[in-house]
Amino acid sequence: MKFLEEQIIKHGKIISKDxxxxxxxLNHQLDPYILDTISDSFVKKFSHLEPTKxxxxxxxxxxxxxxxxxxxxxxxxxxxxxxxxTMTESFYYSEVFSYTKKEKNGIVVSKEFLNNDDKVLIVDDxxxxxxxxxxxxxxxxxxQGEVVGxxxxxxxxxxxxxxxxxxxxxxLHSLAIIEKIEDERIYxxxx
Amino acid sequence: MKFLEEQIIKHGKIISKDxxxxxxxLNHQLDPYILDTISDSFVKKFSHLEPTKxxxxxxxxxxxxxxxxxxxxxxxxxxxxxxxxTMTESFYYSEVFSYTKKEKNGIVVSKEFLNNDDKVLIVDDxxxxxxxxxxxxxxxxxxQGEVVGxxxxxxxxxxxxxxxxxxxxxxLHSLAIIEKIEDERIYxxxx
Numbered sequence: 011m012k013f014l015e016e017q018i019i020k021h022g023k024i025i026s027k028d029x030x031x032x033x034x035x036l037n038h039q040l041d042p043y044i045l046d047t048i049s050d051s052f053v054k055k056f057s058h059l060e061p062t063k064x065x066x067x068x069x070x071x072x073x074x075x076x077x078x079x080x081x082x083x084x085x086x087x088x089x090x091x092x093x094x095x096t097m098t099e100s101f102y103y104s105e106v107f108s109y110t111k112k113e114k115n116g117i118v119v120s121k122e123f124l125n126n127d128d129k130v131l132i133v134d135d136x137x138x139x140x141x142x143x144x145x146x147x148x149x150x151x152x153x154q155g156e157v158v159g160x161x162x163x164x165x166x167x168x169x170x171x172x173x174x175x176x177x178x179x180x181x182l183h184s185l186a187i188i189e190k191i192e193d194e195r196i197y198x199x200x201x
Numbered sequence: 202m203k204f205l206e207e208q209i210i211k212h213g214k215i216i217s218k219d220x221x222x223x224x225x226x227l228n229h230q231l232d233p234y235i236l237d238t239i240s241d242s243f244v245k246k247f248s249h250l251e252p253t254k255x256x257x258x259x260x261x262x263x264x265x266x267x268x269x270x271x272x273x274x275x276x277x278x279x280x281x282x283x284x285x286x287t288m289t290e291s292f293y294y295s296e297v298f299s300y301t302k303k304e305k306n307g308i309v310v311s312k313e314f315l316n317n318d319d320k321v322l323i324v325d326d327x328x329x330x331x332x333x334x335x336x337x338x339x340x341x342x343x344x345q346g347e348v349v350g351x352x353x354x355x356x357x358x359x360x361x362x363x364x365x366x367x368x369x370x371x372x373l374h375s376l377a378i379i380e381k382i383e384d385e386r387i388y389x390x391x392x
Contacts, residue, residue, distance in 0.1 A: 039314045040263075040277040042270040069259035069279060072231075073267040079233040080268060086231040088260060123230045 011051055011185040014163065015198045017044050018186055027191045028166075036135050036163060037070035048185060049077035052133065052161040055183050059158040061131035063087055063124065065150065067106075067117060067142050070135040074163065078133065087124065089117040089146060102152045106145040109138070117145050121153070128155035137162040137184060140171025147180075159183065167199050202242055202376040205354065206389050208235050209377055218382045219357075227326050227354060228261035239376060240268035243324065243352040246374050250349040252322035254278055254315065256341065258297075258308060258333050261326040265354065269324065278315065280308040280337060293343045297336040300329070308333075310340050319346035328353040328375060331362025338371075350374065358390045 022030040035041035052074070061082070066075040067089040079086040091106075092115075101118040108115060124130065130150045134142055143160060150157050157180065165172045165184035175182045187199040213221040226232035243265070252273070257266040258280045270277040282297075283306075292309040299306060315321065321341045325333055334351060341348050348371065356363045356375035366373045378390040 033311060034313065038278065038281065038311055040267055040270060040279070042267075042274055042276060045267065046271045069263060069281075072260060072263045073277070076231055076233075076236065076264040076267055077271060079231060080237045083233055085233060086264070087229065088231070090229065090260075120224060120229055122225065 011048075013047060014044070014186040017041075018164065018188075019196060022196065024191055024194055024196065028168075030188065030191060030196060032164065040073045045073055046077060048163055049074050049081065051185060052078055052183070053081045056131050056159045056161060057082060059129065059131070059181075061129045061158050063128050063155075064131050064133055065089065065119070065124070065146055066133045067091070067146060071133055074135060074161075075133045078131075078161075085123070087119060089119050089149065092116050092118050102149040104145040104148040104152075106141045107139075109141065117142075117149070119149050119153075124150065124153035124155055126154035128153065129158045130155050131158055132160045133162075134160075135163045137165040137171045137175075137182075138169040140169075140174055143171060143175060161185075164188065202239075204238055205235070205377040208232075209355065209379075210387060213387065215382055215385055215387065219359075221379065221382065221387060223355065231264045236264055237268060239354055240265050240272060242376060243269055243374070244272045247322050247350045247352060248273060250320065250322070250372075252320045252349050254319050254346075255322050255324055256280065256310070256315070256337055257324045258282070258337060262324055265326060265352075266324045269322075269352075276314070278310060280310050280340065283307050283309050293340040295336040295339040295343075297332045298330075300332065308336050308340070310344075312344070315341065315344035315346055317345035319344065320349045321346050322349055323351045324353075325351075326354045328356040328362045328366075328373075329360040331360075331365055334362060334366060348372075352376075355379065 021034045064075045064086045075086045159181040162184040165187045167187040189197045189199045255266045255277045266277045350372040353375040356378045358378040358380045380388045380390045
């Protein structure tokens, strides 16, 4: 999506050869026009699959997911980040490894809100190693629902998450795929 | 707002005389129609004040805030929950006491996104003792911006947050105010 690539170039801050900060529009301040356009693009891409639920993870994913939920008329569920607890009987529970924090974190979704009839669209702002996506997929599997698609705003193409998800056959759609960051420039993959 | 009171009665689960769970539409699963209606009501209430930014706190507040941001054409900022760190020089930092967890948590907003020109509308899903609202107000004060209004979906009228905010003269608008929970019934304040 040319539009999102342009926003990343315009507003993103290159921190290192692995990191572009997009705090000013995607994950701290949220730009209404950019996020609305992102959500439109996902709605267009995934509506024909007739998802029954959108699943994301707190916090940044919620903004895009909610705009989509209203446009598609389906509920949004956000997985909560939570330490393992004894309340697991009423929750689907999975573990997500944070590569930045070098620690495992539990994520939970109440069993009430996902079941085997659900066609689930997973949405998130970022995809790098794919840890959050794998955790959300695991939760959908536990519910015996079906993952019909995965919508990602910004994929770091130089990390492995996207590659693995595509190899496993998931219907992954990333709006902007960063191929590499070099000499203060961001290179995108044609997609 | 009659509509929201009806949703709370219909979907809320009374846990104790202090707690109604609204997980099924407001803070875990997010109902697109209910949240869209809530956001419409806030837009109608606050637009004439011409806010320049909407400020909320992760995670549940983001959904309502983002729908409003798109309708009003203004950015949303969500304060991040974070332990105090050495990066405080570029952040506004405040502390929020969690009465459920009995602990203080730091919240941060990057200094980049709030300044003394800003007319800030604070939005959140719940108001009880007001800890989150006071933290967000403190952050706006540090930025020397102005709090033009506070929009809350569900206020617990039997706790002190709303009372204190009104006494201090803040333009607080709560869509549903729970007066008490008694004999498995929820009573709302006329407002």
